[in-house]
Amino acid sequence: MSFLGKFRNISLREKFIIVVSLVIVSSMLIISGYLTKRQSEIYYQELVNRGQALVANVAYNAELGVILETEGDLNELLKAVARVDDIVYAQILAADGRVLTEIGSDTREGLSLFYMNAEEMPAPDRYTQKRFFDAEDIEYIEIVYPVQTRKQQLSRENLGTVFGFRDDSLAVGYETIGHIRLVVSTADLKKEINRSETASIILTLMVVFSAIIIMTAFVRIITQPIKTLVDITDQISKGDLGKTVSIDRRDEIGLLAESFNRMIESLKMSQQEIEEYNRTLEGKIIERTHELEDAQSQLIQSEKLAGIGQLAAGVAHELNNPLGGILGYAQFTLEKMQKKNIAQLTEKDYESFKKYLRDIESQTRRCKAIVQNLLRFSRSSSKVEFSEININQVLEETLTFVDHQLVMNQIGLVKELDPEMPAIQGNPGQLQQVFTNMIINALHASPAGTQMTITSRYLPPLGEFPGAIEIDFSDQGVGISEENLKKIFEPFFTTKEVGKGTGLGLSVSYGIIKDHGGEIKVKSKVGVGTTFSIIIPLEKRAAAVDKTDVEKQ
Amino acid sequence: MLEASEKAILIVDDEEVMREFLSEVLEDFLVETASDGNEAISKMKHKTYDLIITDMKMPGVSGEEVVQFAKKTCPDSKIIVISGYSSLFSVGNTTRFGISAFLSKPFTIKQIRSEVEKSLTKNKKNNQGESGAGNA
Numbered sequence: 187m188s189f190l191g192k193f194r195n196i197s198l199r200e201k202f203i204i205v206v207s208l209v210i211v212s213s214m215l216i217i218s219g220y221l222t223k224r225q226s227e228i229y230y231q232e233l234v235n236r237g238q239a240l241v242a243n244v245a246y247n248a249e250l251g252v253i254l255e256t257e258g259d260l261n262e263l264l265k266a267v268a269r270v271d272d273i274v275y276a277q278i279l280a281a282d283g284r285v286l287t288e289i290g291s292d293t294r295e296g297l298s299l300f301y302m303n304a305e306e307m308p309a310p311d312r313y314t315q316k317r318f319f320d321a322e323d324i325e326y327i328e329i330v331y332p333v334q335t336r337k338q339q340l341s342r343e344n345l346g347t348v349f350g351f352r353d354d355s356l357a358v359g360y361e362t363i364g365h366i367r368l369v370v371s372t373a374d375l376k377k378e379i380n381r382s383e384t385a386s387i388i389l390t391l392m393v394v395f396s397a398i399i400i401m402t403a404f405v406r407i408i409t410q411p412i413k414t415l416v417d418i419t420d421q422i423s424k425g426d427l428g429k430t431v432s433i434d435r436r437d438e439i440g441l442l443a444e445s446f447n448r449m450i451e452s453l454k455m456s457q458q459e460i461e462e463y464n465r466t467l468e469g470k471i472i473e474r475t476h477e478l479e480d481a482q483s484q485l486i487q488s489e490k491l492a493g494i495g496q497l498a499a500g501v502a503h504e505l506n507n508p509l510g511g512i513l514g515y516a517q518f519t520l521e522k523m524q525k526k527n528i529a530q531l532t533e534k535d536y537e538s539f540k541k542y543l544r545d546i547e548s549q550t551r552r553c554k555a556i557v558q559n560l561l562r563f564s565r566s567s568s569k570v571e572f573s574e575i576n577i578n579q580v581l582e583e584t585l586t587f588v589d590h591q592l593v594m595n596q597i598g599l600v601k602e603l604d605p606e607m608p609a610i611q612g613n614p615g616q617l618q619q620v621f622t623n624m625i626i627n628a629l630h631a632s633p634a635g636t637q638m639t640i641t642s643r644y645l646p647p648l649g650e651f652p653g654a655i656e657i658d659f660s661d662q663g664v665g666i667s668e669e670n671l672k673k674i675f676e677p678f679f680t681t682k683e684v685g686k687g688t689g690l691g692l693s694v695s696y697g698i699i700k701d702h703g704g705e706i707k708v709k710s711k712v713g714v715g716t717t718f719s720i721i722i723p724l725e726k727r728a729a730a731v732d733k734t735d736v737e738k739q
Numbered sequence: 740m741l742e743a744s745e746k747a748i749l750i751v752d753d754e755e756v757m758r759e760f761l762s763e764v765l766e767d768f769l770v771e772t773a774s775d776g777n778e779a780i781s782k783m784k785h786k787t788y789d790l791i792i793t794d795m796k797m798p799g800v801s802g803e804e805v806v807q808f809a810k811k812t813c814p815d816s817k818i819i820v821i822s823g824y825s826s827l828f829s830v831g832n833t834t835r836f837g838i839s840a841f842l843s844k845p846f847t848i849k850q851i852r853s854e855v856e857k858s859l860t861k862n863k864k865n866n867q868g869e870s871g872a873g874n875a
Binding site for chain 2: 502503504505506507508509510511512513514515517518521538545548549589590593594
């Protein structure tokens with residue numbers, strides 16, 4: 187596992203070299219091993235054959251010497267044989283086992299050359315072979331061959347042939363008269379084998395070495411462009427698409443480089459596309475955001491205008507009152523002036539005119555204030571400015587516009603405004619919008635003859651709690667089901683019939699109160715009524731602001 | 740103006756300007772004023788007015804209650820309702836409310852004079868609610 191892990195981590199070039207070297211070495215070993223074995227077998231067989239031939243030859247030539255036991259002749263014979271290198275020992279034995287002559291060393295350590303008993307002596311015409319090893323692990327082959335002579339019918343007639351002529355026709359059989367023992371050493375053979383083994387090892391190494399050189403060069407040819415590719419891939423991954431692969435070849439690597447370049451090109455193009463898209467996307471997002479903001483402010487505005495529509499009657503009433511005074515006094519003045527000419531005007535008339543004009547002035551101012559109040563309410567909320575305001579005052583101003591609707595729908599109004607209300611930071615126009623929404627909602631839900639209660643309350647600071655103001659709008663209307671209660675602040679949720687509500691009132695109100703850092707809570711029971719509570723916390727510094735008495739009834 | 744200077748008129752309106760204006764317009768009559776419904780009712784308890792001119796929307800006791808009270812205690816009194824709400828009453832349904840006329844603010848001196856004159860000279864029995872006023 188760890189070897190495999192290491193192998194995986196080495197470079198492609200090294201992998202290639204290691205694998206190919208292993209293949210070469212193993213195939214060389216197999217081939218040279220087989221050849222060496224085969225060769226040594228052949229050598230060995232040859233050695234044995236030669237030994238056998240020699241021993242047979244000696245046996246043939248030694249016939250007379252053995253019969254006559256001429257040691258000198260036999261020794262000469264053996265010496266001639268011993269010229270062959272492999273023969274380390276030769277011996278001629280008589281039939282009874284006496285050593286007639288010998289050459290070579292028979293005292294080598296570990297060798298027991300004379301192990302053969304008489305019983306083991308070979309049968310006529312048969313070789314007897316034995317192998318044994320000395321202490322140095324050198325193999326010896328011992329070959330024994332009988333020395334035979336022809337048995338002859340010795341008679342006077344053929345006596346002459348005994349000395350000089352051989353006449354096989356007289357032969358009656360063969361007789362073993364002695365043995366030739368030859369010991370052949372395989373030391374030379376072994377040396378030869380060792381030499382060829384060494385040669386094959388050297389050859390293998392040479393092949394491996396030259397293979398490595400060739401492979402290194404070849405692998406470089408292959409891996410160099412791959413390395414270039416890797417480098418460029420690296421640069422690309424770092425975002426540099428300016429490079430291309432310059433490999434001008436027609437082989438697979440060249441094709442790879444070509445397709446790689448194509449890839450870089452398309453990558454570059456898609457990157458440009460993405461950048462382009464991103465750029466335009468940003469613009470599009472800004473554009474859409476603007477559109478959305480516009481749409482939203484239009485919605486808020488239309489919700490507000492819807493509210494104003496509902497207020498119209500109240501506004502008319504508010505304006506009609508001072509207008510009544512203005513119209514009346516203006517006519518009155520005119521009337522009086524038409525009745526008399528200037529000379530007839532008395533001091534009293536003059537005083538009356540002044541009073542009329544003052545009243546006209548003050549009533550006109552009142553109209554202006556009402557119109558301004560309405561304008562403040564309807565102004566677009568794109569710029570919301572906060573100022574120090576008194577909630578009771580804002581409530582009263584709102585009520586001047588909407589209480590007519592309560593009268594029209596025969597809803598009683600109970601105001602319980604806390605005179606000890608601290609000033610808060612807020613936008614009077616926005617808060618008026620919220621309050622109008624609360625009152626109109628209550629109105630739509632309330633059957634005639636029921637009562638609406640508007641309560642304002644100051645919740646003084648306590649510990650961590652910075653203090654807050656709370657405004658409750660309670661009605662005795664139809665109530666809101668639990669299911670709908672979860673959805674009432676969602677934009678466009680409405681239970682009113684089509685055209686009667688935008689479904690934005692409460693969600694816009696919710697947003698406005700959120701902007702004031704406050705929250706709107708609802709409690710409702712179907713058939714009993716609903717209470718919306720608006721809670722706006724005081725800022726810590728605002729809590730210290732003097733409480734102003736704003737009860738104005 | 741008219742000869743009927745002995746006629747008593749009660750003007751009920753929370754707007755001071757309106758009270759003063761009406762008082763001056765109707766200076767030939769015996770004019771009294773009340774700034775809210777409560778005051779008007781207490782005045783009616785002590786005196787019977789020939790004509791009651793009342794606003795509708797007032798803090799506390801509303802004009803509606805003043806009308807109810809007047810009709811109950813002195814059914815001979817004529818009633819003219821003035822209001823900033825032009826939609827509260829429409830021409831023709833004044834009879835239903837048992838009032839002589841409805842004037843919506845702002846109205847002209849001519850309108851109020853003619854309505855006052857009409858209601859005071861009108862026979863109680865055939866007091867047709869037709870008013871020349873209404874939609875100013």
